Amino acid sequence: MKKIWNWLDxxxxxxxxxxxxxxxxxxxxxxxxSRYVLQTSLSWSEELTRYxxxxxxxxxxxxxxxYCISIKIEQFAASLxxxxxxxxxxINHTIELAxxxxxxxxxxxxxxxxxHNGQVSPACGLPMYYVQAAPFVSFVLVAFRxxxxxxxxxxxxxxxxxxxxxxPERNTEESFIEAxxxxxxxxxxxxxxxxxx
Numbered sequence: 001m002k003k004i005w006n007w008l009d010x011x012x013x014x015x016x017x018x019x020x021x022x023x024x025x026x027x028x029x030x031x032x033x034s035r036y037v038l039q040t041s042l043s044w045s046e047e048l049t050r051y052x053x054x055x056x057x058x059x060x061x062x063x064x065x066x067y068c069i070s071i072k073i074e075q076f077a078a079s080l081x082x083x084x085x086x087x088x089x090x091i092n093h094t095i096e097l098a099x100x101x102x103x104x105x106x107x108x109x110x111x112x113x114x115x116h117n118g119q120v121s122p123a124c125g126l127p128m129y130y131v132q133a134a135p136f137v138s139f140v141l142v143a144f145r146x147x148x149x150x151x152x153x154x155x156x157x158x159x160x161x162x163x164x165x166x167x168p169e170r171n172t173e174e175s176f177i178e179a180x181x182x183x184x185x186x187x188x189x190x191x192x193x194x195x196x197x
Contacts, residue, residue, distance in 0.1 A: 010165075013063040013141070020056045024049045047123040051131045058138035065145040068166045086156035093150040100143045107136035 031045035064070045077085050114129040121128060155162045 013059050013066065016059055017056055017063065020052045020059075024052050024056075027052075044123045047121055051121070051124075051126070054131060055134045058134040059141070061138055062141035062145050065142050065149065066166065068149065083157060083159070086153045089153040090150060090157055093146050093153060097143060097146045097150060100139050100146060104136070104139045104143065107139050111136045 027045050027049050031042050035041050111133050114132040119128040
């Protein structure tokens with residue numbers, strides 16, 4: 001069970017995004033073949049591709065949160081020590097988490113409204129709650145990923161040696177020393193990675 005959980009934690013978003021991308025490519029390839037070779041058009045292909053694209057868009061938010069690759073300006077944070085950056089990111093992740101948790105009930109209401117009205121898609125005949133579940137699932141996953149990032153940055157703020165999967169460059173002895181040092185104390189390691197006496 002632990003192995004399954006670790007695999008889901010590491011690869012859930014990537015796996016789903018790859019499956020959706022492959023499915024969109026295959027479906028549109030079949031559509032192009034049918035239209036230009038068989039001289040017929042599929043009524044469901046573009047609709048299904050659009051729904052897969054919607055799911056991919058919402059899942060990508062969780063993926064970007066997990067690896068800290070959202071669009072942002074890093075000049076100010078990059079000038080700070082690792083400890084100071086951790087303090088700043090703890091504050092930032094707290095605000096993000098509050099916003100996402102606030103949005104979850106609205107996403108749930110949106111999903112339930114689709115369940116109750118029984119709407120189906122015009123071409124595929126799929127219940128629309130399959131599509132409108134994407135925001136709710138996304139917000140839940142994003143909240144979980146933000147909480148993971150918050151814990152990592154909080155532990156760095158406390159001066160603990162923390163493995164950070166989103167930033168491999170942080171997982172070095174020198175970066176741990178920087179996180180545990182006093183902010184005003186000069187760095188005690190050289191550019192080559194060795195310690196200065």
